[in-house]
Amino acid sequence: MQQRPIQIAVxxxxxxxxxxxxxxxxxxxxxxxxxxxASERIGGVxxxxxxxxxxxxxGADMFTTRxxxxxDLCQRINFDxxxxxxxxxxxxxxxxxxxxxxxxxxxxxxxSPSRIYPVLRTPLLSWKGKLRLAAEILVPRKKDQADESLTxxxxxxxxxxxYERLIQPLIGGxxxxxxxxxxxxxxxxxxxxxxxxxGSLIRGVRKAAQxxxxxxxxxxxxxxxxxxxxxxLVDAIAARLPTNTIQxxxxxxQVQRTATGWEVHTEQPQQPQVFDGxxxxxxxxxxxxxxxxxxxxxxxxxxxxxxASAAVTALxxxxxxxxxxxxxxxxxVPQCAGRRILAASFSHVKFAGxxxxxxxxxxxxxxxxxxxxxxxLADHELxxxxxxxxxxxxxxxxxxxxxxxxxxxxxxxxxxxxHLTLVSTIEQAVATLPGLEVAGNAYRGxxxxxxxxxxxxxxxxxxxxxxQASRHRRRTP
Ligand SMILES: Cc1cc2nc3c(=O)[nH]c(=O)nc-3n(C[C@H](O)[C@H](O)[C@H](O)COP(=O)(O)OP(=O)(O)OC[C@H]3O[C@@H](n4cnc5c(N)ncnc54)[C@H](O)[C@@H]3O)c2cc1C
Numbered sequence: 134m135q136q137r138p139i140q141i142a143v144x145x146x147x148x149x150x151x152x153x154x155x156x157x158x159x160x161x162x163x164x165x166x167x168x169x170x171a172s173e174r175i176g177g178v179x180x181x182x183x184x185x186x187x188x189x190x191x192g193a194d195m196f197t198t199r200x201x202x203x204x205d206l207c208q209r210i211n212f213d214x215x216x217x218x219x220x221x222x223x224x225x226x227x228x229x230x231x232x233x234x235x236x237x238x239x240x241x242x243x244x245s246p247s248r249i250y251p252v253l254r255t256p257l258l259s260w261k262g263k264l265r266l267a268a269e270i271l272v273p274r275k276k277d278q279a280d281e282s283l284t285x286x287x288x289x290x291x292x293x294x295x296y297e298r299l300i301q302p303l304i305g306g307x308x309x310x311x312x313x314x315x316x317x318x319x320x321x322x323x324x325x326x327x328x329x330x331x332g333s334l335i336r337g338v339r340k341a342a343q344x345x346x347x348x349x350x351x352x353x354x355x356x357x358x359x360x361x362x363x364x365x366l367v368d369a370i371a372a373r374l375p376t377n378t379i380q381x382x383x384x385x386x387q388v389q390r391t392a393t394g395w396e397v398h399t400e401q402p403q404q405p406q407v408f409d410g411x412x413x414x415x416x417x418x419x420x421x422x423x424x425x426x427x428x429x430x431x432x433x434x435x436x437x438x439x440x441a442s443a444a445v446t447a448l449x450x451x452x453x454x455x456x457x458x459x460x461x462x463x464x465x466v467p468q469c470a471g472r473r474i475l476a477a478s479f480s481h482v483k484f485a486g487x488x489x490x491x492x493x494x495x496x497x498x499x500x501x502x503x504x505x506x507x508x509x510l511a512d513h514e515l516x517x518x519x520x521x522x523x524x525x526x527x528x529x530x531x532x533x534x535x536x537x538x539x540x541x542x543x544x545x546x547x548x549x550x551x552h553l554t555l556v557s558t559i560e561q562a563v564a565t566l567p568g569l570e571v572a573g574n575a576y577r578g579x580x581x582x583x584x585x586x587x588x589x590x591x592x593x594x595x596x597x598x599x600x601q602a603s604r605h606r607r608r609t610p
Contacts, residue, residue, distance in 0.1 A: 136607070139164045139599045142397045142408040146170030147177025148581055149573040150414035151204060151370045152509075153588035157270070157412075159209070160596050166376070167406070168376070169399065171384040175371055178544050181362025186536055187488040188362050188479075189447045189496070191539040193581055194480065195358040200582035201591065204357070206376060209422070212369045216357040223482050224353040227464035227525060228302050229472065230257050234457065234464050239492065242474040243303050244287065244324050245269070245334035247342040262294030265505075270333040278329075280318040281552050283483045290334060298347075302465040306476045307442050308579070309501030309508060309545050319548035319556075319577075343482070353462060358484050377384040388413070388569075390427050395568055399553040409599045410568040412591050416440065417546065417575035424569075431562035438575050443475075446519040456528025459493060464526070468503060474522045475501050476564045492534075494522065502547055512538045546575040553577075568602070570595045 141162065143154045146168055154168045174180070178192035198204045207213040227234035238255045240248035246266075253263060269290050275281075284305055287296040301312050308315055317325055327337025361366040371379060387398040388411050396405040413420045421435035463478035475498040481488035488494040497519040500507045506516065516536045523529035556576045563571055570591035574584050 136603070139410070139596070139603060140408045141166050141595060141599065142232075142388070142395065142406070143168040144388070144397070144411065144413045145177070145415035145573065146172075146175035146379060146381070147414065147573070147584070148179055148370075149177075149584040149588040150412070151175065151367060151374075151588070152585040153412050153414055153572055153592040154374055154378060155210070155370050156207070156589040156592035157596055158378075160593065161600075164596065164599075166378050167408070168374070168379045169383040169385050170379060170381050171244075171398065172398060173381050175379060175381070176364055176367040178541055179363045179367050180539070181364035184447055184494075185449060185533070187447075187492065187494045188486065189480070189494065189537070190358075190363050191445055191447070192544075193363055194478065194496070194539060195356045195363075195484070196581040197355050198357055199355045200578075200580065200586075203582040206239075206370070206585050206589075207366070210369055210373055212359070212366065215359045215361070215365060215369070216488075217360050217607040219353045219356050219358075219483055219486060220485065222353070223460050223462065226303075226353075227461055228257060229301060229464055229470050230298060232525065234378075234461075234526060238460070241299065241303075242338055244300055244321065245291075245327075247336040247338045257298050258294055262292065262298070263606070265292030266295040267334050267335075268292075269369075272333070272334045274328055275488045278325075280316050280553065281548050283315040283317060283320075285313075286317050287312075290328070297469045298467055302467040302476075305468065305501075306465040306498070306594065308548070309441050309475060309498070310547055311502040314502075314547070314549045316548045316550045316552045317473055318550075319513075319552040360486060377473040385415075385423050387423050387426055390566060390568070407603065410416040410570070410595045412550065412570045412572060412588075412595050414572040414588055416543065416573065417571075418543070420571055420573075420575075427566055427569075428562055431559065431566075434559045434562060435571075435575075437555065438552075438597045439502075439547045439549065441500070441545045442505060442508045442540065442542045442546055442547060443500040444508060444515050444538055444540045446497045446499065446516055446536065447480075448495050448497065448516075448523065448533040449488065450495070450507055450529055450533050452491050452493050454529070454530050454533075455493055455523075457526075459527070461494075471519050472522060473504065473507065474499050475504070477523065477526075477605045495529075497523065501545075508540060508542065546579060548579075567598060568595070598610055 180191040196203045238251035246252045287300040331337040384400040389396045395411045398405045417435040417438040421432040425432035465476045478496045480494040572587040572591035
């Protein structure tokens with residue numbers, strides 16, 4: 134019998150779906166992949182645009198090379214020569230403290246210091262707070278291995294002050310999360326492992342630093358971005374796919390298992406298409422909607438992953454309008470500061486080529502799990518909030534010469550305590566539906582490298598399954 138190519142549908146054209154489609158072709162160039170994307174553009178929450186003379190990333194603006202999967206993909210598609218590192222001269226960040234920007238103590242890695250002297254010198258903490266932080270080495274190990282929240286772990290080990298003024302804003306800023314719910318096991322398992330191994334995070338971080346001494350701002354040295362903005366990465370992956378693989382403006386309304394494979398139904402009036410396998414790489418609550426007809430429990434589990442929304446306002450100022458030296462990559466705002474923005478990123482400092490010399494490009498983050506009401510404001514109101522806060526914090530005076538806001542509604546999955554158990558349950562349910570895989574930022578990592586790993590691993594599993602099923606069909610008369 135003539136062997137026909139395996140046909141696979143990938144649903145969702147964000148970085149997870151694109152990486153999956155690319156991996157399928159890479160593993161088997163004979164396989165036919167159709168990628169359904171609801172919108173007219175690919176990339177999902179990755180979107181770079183020109184704003185006047187500036188290059189603005191509306192969502193993600195960089196990725197880490199510490200987790201290797203994004204860099205690895207860039208190397209395989211010959212895109213690594215397009216990557217630039219963060220500005221080596223200004224590798225520092227600030228935290229808002231008493232209405233001022235205070236430098237994050239050098240060597241402070243999200244949760245724990247690798248160097249004691251900068252912590253002793255920082256005006257961010259009182260002496261009492263510093264002593265309590267240093268006493269972390271005396272805090273006994275947690276007795277059980279149960280997951281806990283960021284608030285629980287950080288206050289237990291470092292005390293309330295270091296948590297409120299340093300740890301919460303640094304980590305909360307990344308996940309736009311409620312720290313009292315954010316799962317340590319799902320987001321930063323390395324710290325729980327350090328506690329288990331060394332009995333102290335300070336000891337663990339210092340030990341890691343001894344093996345590999347951190348240069349000043351070493352963490353920032355691990356971040357890279359495409360010279361032309363994050364969309365270039367998305368386009369480079371898409372360019373490697375055969376023509377007609379990507380079908381834009383095709384919203385999938387349902388995927389349904391049949392006796393021989395999977396039917397994909399779209400909202401656009403067309404006959405359902407039939408595939409050997411389906412890889413669903415869209416937000417979990419949307420995956421729930423299209424999969425509910427096959428497995429109601431799976432849909433319920435997918436819907437129980439909560440999402441937060443955020444807005445990013447990009448403001449362009451003339452450099453002389455701003456009093457602050459802007460000698461860092463940006464600042465984060467502690468929840469206890471009671472302000473209406475979460476963080477701001479000085480894009481023109483972070484990466485070369487984002488703005489002309491005489492301009493400052495600042496991206497302000499608003500909303501998140503704790504300030505969801507901000508998304509109810511109109512764009513001009515969000516922009517007014519951003520302008521006022523920048524005026525107070527960095528002395529930005531007068532109107533910006535350009536200002537634009539993008540909203541990311543329900544775009545940020547929230548990994549609450551117990552998330553990994555929920556994901557295992559979802560994976561078990563998916564495994565009962567042969568020929569189905571799910572991927573994306575909802576499951577085992579929100580950062581771009583993790584999304585790529587998620588898409589690629591799902592692609593590999595799905596192709597293996599489809600090939601086995603195809604062999605089985607050929608053998609069965
Ligand atoms: C503001 C912001 C800043 C961030 N900054 C960073 C950063 O600097 N570094 C970093 O590593 N990560 C960052 N992240 C996280 C990272 O960008 C995301 O986790 C990742 O891009 C998500 O990719 P994804 O493909 O899983 O999902 P998405 O990007 O959400 O893509 C899903 C796609 O599926 C499509 N879709 C949905 N429903 C359907 C349907 N029914 N049929 C067909 N298509 C459908 C959507 O249109 C979308 O294109 C940031 C995220 C946000 C929101």
